[in-house]
Amino acid sequence: MYNLTDKVVLVTGAGRRNGIGEAVVWRFITEGCRVVISDIGSAKGTSFSNDHIGTTDDMNRLVEAIAAQGGQAIGIACDVRFENEVEHLFARTIETFGRIDILINNAGVGYLMEAVTNVSESDWDAVLDTNLKGTFLCTKHAARHMIRQGQGGSIINIASQAAKSGFPFAAAYTASKHGVLGLTRSNAVELGQYGIRVNAVCPNHITTGLGHWQNQYFSNKLGLSYDDYLQSIKDRNPLGRTGLVEDVAKTCAFLASDQAAYITGEAMNVSGGEEYH
Ligand SMILES: NC(=O)c1ccc[n+]([C@@H]2O[C@H](COP(=O)([O-])OP(=O)(O)OC[C@H]3O[C@@H](n4cnc5c(N)ncnc54)[C@H](O)[C@@H]3O)[C@@H](O)[C@H]2O)c1
Known part of the structure; x- marks a missing residue:
């Protein structure tokens, strides 16, 4: 539908069942893309638990379901908080599919909520390191490959309504998502010269x-x-x-396509009109 056939797409945080990442993966598979499904794989440290993440088994199940329908996907575990893991993620992507065209920065932690007076330093770090630093690290390594390839690219950051408005008990989450918009705008201005467009999507509740x-x-x-x-x-x-996960997936397909060729540095609301600035 969007002329994305054979594009190589990498989606972080895509293993967890019924998540936005999973829907985005299926949407790009439907478009005929080759997809890298990445997720943390197993819980690490005190702030993570297997109840809240996409496990390696989840990723494998998704890869198998896609293969059963004739699609091409691989799963690669990566904790986006660590640069060595992110570097390895992109190296394996290039090894497997030869290139990277579209990056969807979707990995996020949204379950460590607490009154600001009680937020622990480790929870603050887990949220900021995943939502903001992880987006930076994946962008850094994707952009290096995109620049080398010389054919542009599209980077889409899944931000949030919390990137534009404040929410109680969500200091770290709200700060991280506001930061993602700053990163989006800076990267859009800087990477435009290489034909790399950088946009954010801001969903409300799903x-x-x-x-x-x-x-x-x-x-x-x-x-x-x-x-x-x-x-x-x-x-x-x-x-x-x-919202529905498909609302976000459709927006990602549009933003990644040539239909959005003149759109960069945008923070697009997908919120049914709840957020409009
Ligand atoms: N659901 C909503 O209402 C909503 C609204 C606005 C924005 N968002 C954003 O959408 C994105 C997806 O959220 P979702 O609702 O599908 O939740 P989800 O929990 O299904 O997905 C989040 C994924 O991120 C992964 N992840 C967490 N920490 C990671 C790390 N350090 N490294 C790699 N992967 C990691 C998790 O394992 C999980 O698979 C998040 O960035 C979230 O902040 C969600």
């Missing part, structure tokens, strides 16, 4: 694994039932619903 945890957290905080809390979010949305 009930993924991460979103489900947030529903539980905020409904408890507000003393509402889970369903009443979810309804309250829908009620304040101009389109009367929460």
Whole structure:
């Protein structure tokens, strides 16, 4: 549909079931792309737990499901907080598919929420290191290959409504996502000369694994039932619903395509009109 056949796409944080990354992967497979599915693979350190991540088994299952439909994908475990792992991720991508055309920086931690007076230094670091530093590291190494290839590229950062507005109990998350927009704009200005476009997508609430945890957290905080809390979010949305993973996946396909050839440095809301600046 978008003339992306054979493009090589790498999606971080793509292993977890029902996540935005998984939907983005399927969308690019449908477009005829070759896809690298990357995720942390196993929980590391005190701030991570296997309940909240995409495991190596999850990645393998997704690769197999894609192969069963005739698509081409590989899974590579990578903790985006560490440069040596990120460097290896891109080296293996080039080894396998020969190039990299599109990077989707999707890996994110959104379940370490706490009053700002109680946020631990280790949780702050886990959120900032994954959401912001991880986006920087993946961009750095993808852009090196894209510049060497000499045919441009597209980098899409999954930011958030929290990149534009403040949210309680989410100091680290909100700060990291605001930072992602700064990084997006700086990289767009700097990498434009190589034909590399850099954009961000800002979704509002989507009930993924991460979103489900947030529903539980905020409904408890507000003393509402889970369903009443979810309804309250829908009620304040101009389109009367929460987001779908496919809403983000469609936007990524558009932004990666030539249909968006003159769009860079953009922070596109995908929020049903809830966020509009
Ligand atoms: N769900 C929402 O409401 C919502 C709204 C706006 C933005 N987002 C953003 O969308 C992205 C995807 O979120 P999701 O809702 O699909 O949640 P998710 O939990 O399904 O996906 C996040 C993925 O990131 C991976 N990850 C976490 N730390 C990592 C690390 N250090 N290295 C590599 N991978 C790591 C996890 O394993 C997981 O697979 C995140 O960046 C999130 O902040 C989500």
